[in-house]
Amino acid sequence: MIYKKIKEDILYAGMNDKDRLIFDELIPLDNGTSYNSYIIKGSEKTAVVDSMYPKFTSEYINSFDENKITNIDYIIANHGEQDHSGSIPALLEKFPNAIVVTNQVCANNLKEMLLISEDKIKIIKNDDELSLGNKTLKFIISPGVHWPDTMFTYLKEDNIIFTGDFLGAHYIFDDVFAVPSKELEKSAKKYFAEIMMPFSGVCRKYTAQIKTLNPEMVLPSHGPIHKDPSYILNLYEDWTSEKGKNLVLLPYVSMYNSTGEMIDYLSQKLEQKGIPSIKYDMVDGNLGDLAIALVDGTTIVMGTSMVLAGAHPVSVNIAYLASILRPKAKVASFIGSYGWGGNLFGKLSELLAPLKLDIIEPILVKGKAKKEDYLKIDKMAEEIYNKHKDLGLI
Numbered sequence: 001m002i003y004k005k006i007k008e009d010i011l012y013a014g015m016n017d018k019d020r021l022i023f024d025e026l027i028p029l030d031n032g033t034s035y036n037s038y039i040i041k042g043s044e045k046t047a048v049v050d051s052m053y054p055k056f057t058s059e060y061i062n063s064f065d066e067n068k069i070t071n072i073d074y075i076i077a078n079h080g081e082q083d084h085s086g087s088i089p090a091l092l093e094k095f096p097n098a099i100v101v102t103n104q105v106c107a108n109n110l111k112e113m114l115l116i117s118e119d120k121i122k123i124i125k126n127d128d129e130l131s132l133g134n135k136t137l138k139f140i141i142s143p144g145v146h147w148p149d150t151m152f153t154y155l156k157e158d159n160i161i162f163t164g165d166f167l168g169a170h171y172i173f174d175d176v177f178a179v180p181s182k183e184l185e186k187s188a189k190k191y192f193a194e195i196m197m198p199f200s201g202v203c204r205k206y207t208a209q210i211k212t213l214n215p216e217m218v219l220p221s222h223g224p225i226h227k228d229p230s231y232i233l234n235l236y237e238d239w240t241s242e243k244g245k246n247l248v249l250l251p252y253v254s255m256y257n258s259t260g261e262m263i264d265y266l267s268q269k270l271e272q273k274g275i276p277s278i279k280y281d282m283v284d285g286n287l288g289d290l291a292i293a294l295v296d297g298t299t300i301v302m303g304t305s306m307v308l309a310g311a312h313p314v315s316v317n318i319a320y321l322a323s324i325l326r327p328k329a330k331v332a333s334f335i336g337s338y339g340w341g342g343n344l345f346g347k348l349s350e351l352l353a354p355l356k357l358d359i360i361e362p363i364l365v366k367g368k369a370k371k372e373d374y375l376k377i378d379k380m381a382e383e384i385y386n387k388h389k390d391l392g393l394i
Contacts, residue, residue, distance in 0.1 A: 002016065004176050006219070011040075012037075015056050017033050017034065019032060030190075033222055036222065036223075036225075045133060048075050051085055051091055053083045072098045073099070074098065074099055076153050080110050080114075100121045103151050129156075135158070139153060142164075142202075145199060145203055146198075158216065160216055165195060165221055167233070170222055176225050189295060190288045190291060192236070193294060194291050194325075197294070200239075200240045200242075216229075241328070243391075243393075244391075247277070248297065249290075250267055251290060251300070253314050255307075261369060265369075270381050278293045282314045282315055295328075297327065297329055299384050299388070301384075302318070302332070309342025310347060315348060322355070323352055323355060326355065330358055331357060331358045331388075332357040333359060335380075337366070338364070
């Protein structure tokens with residue numbers, strides 16, 4: 001456990017989990033993650049904001065005694081997901097007079113997922129306030145960042161805001177205060193891509209709202225505390241923008257390298273036209289790296305081999321992932337090679353349909369690409385150039 005004074009009577013009480021290799025059983029973690037809990041001591045009452053991942057409940061609960069914290073009056077649940085709420089039952093057992101304070105949607109989740117009794121929950125609404133004596137908590141209901149139950153807790157007198165999962169990062173640290181770096185930015189961007197990007201419009205709204213509030217600090221539930229909130233807020237302003245970058249994503253799978261050769265050729269042609277591209281091997285690549293690229297890419301060209309008369313299964317998986325992450329991409333197409341026939345692009349088109357992408361005519365090749373096929377790739381590169389130009393990216 002890490003205990004650190006943030007401001008007078010405000011403590012960080014969190015945990016680095018450097019051994020966690022994957023989150024949500026889906027995305028690999030480069031730097032593990034951290035679980036952040038906070039303790040606010042008012043002149044009359046003491047509150048905990050967010051609790052702890054269940055794996056570390058024993059250490060978390062024991063740390064209260066080790067740091068001579070003898071009473072908790074309120075447990076603020078900004079979000080019901082267990083990596084932040086999982087230790088609430090143990091907190092209630094240790095501090096039987098404590099009350100969980102949260103919104104109605106989160107309360108319903110806590111009752112269902114953690115079996116917390118209704119008589120132990122105080123329901124608050126948007127803009128409600130809770131006095132701790134000389135400190136006042138104001139609650140900002142913020143559904144969609146990233147569950148329907150999320151909210152922020154604003155500590156008025158200290159002008160700091162606890163944002164739950166919003167503005168966080170899967171990142172471990174020695175100092176709880178953020179030190180801007182390429183590594184932190186990458187971790188925060190990957191976190192945004194995997195968790196927040198499907199809700200970019202809502203994230204854009206709350207980014208602007210927090211900027212208007214102009215807090216002194218942003219304290220998320222994962223990753224470091226931002227003593228300079230403009231650092232993370234400016235990044236979110238960019239990432240949630242509806243306009244992508246002059247960038248083409250080329251995720252591909254190639255069983256005998258026929259598709260791979262065509263993807264390589266397209267990448268070279270795009271580079272010659274001043275359009276950067278990112279090739280992503282769908283078999284060996286890190287899903288997190290693809291998620292990061294999806295934050296910025298305007299065009300996606302998927303390359304796939306055929307398996308049993310359809311698209312290779314890993315390409316189907318990636319198309320599905322892209323469809324649920326809802327990136328800002330505007331243009332798409334497909335390139336593929338087959339041996340004996342079938343419907344190579346049908347399932348991929350179906351999965352990407354909800355994104356309402358402008359589809360450039362796909363290129364389907366039997367075996368190795370021939371001269372006429374490379375001419376078609378030249379044409380595809382030209383079409384991508386024109387669409388990026390029309391979008392004001394070139």
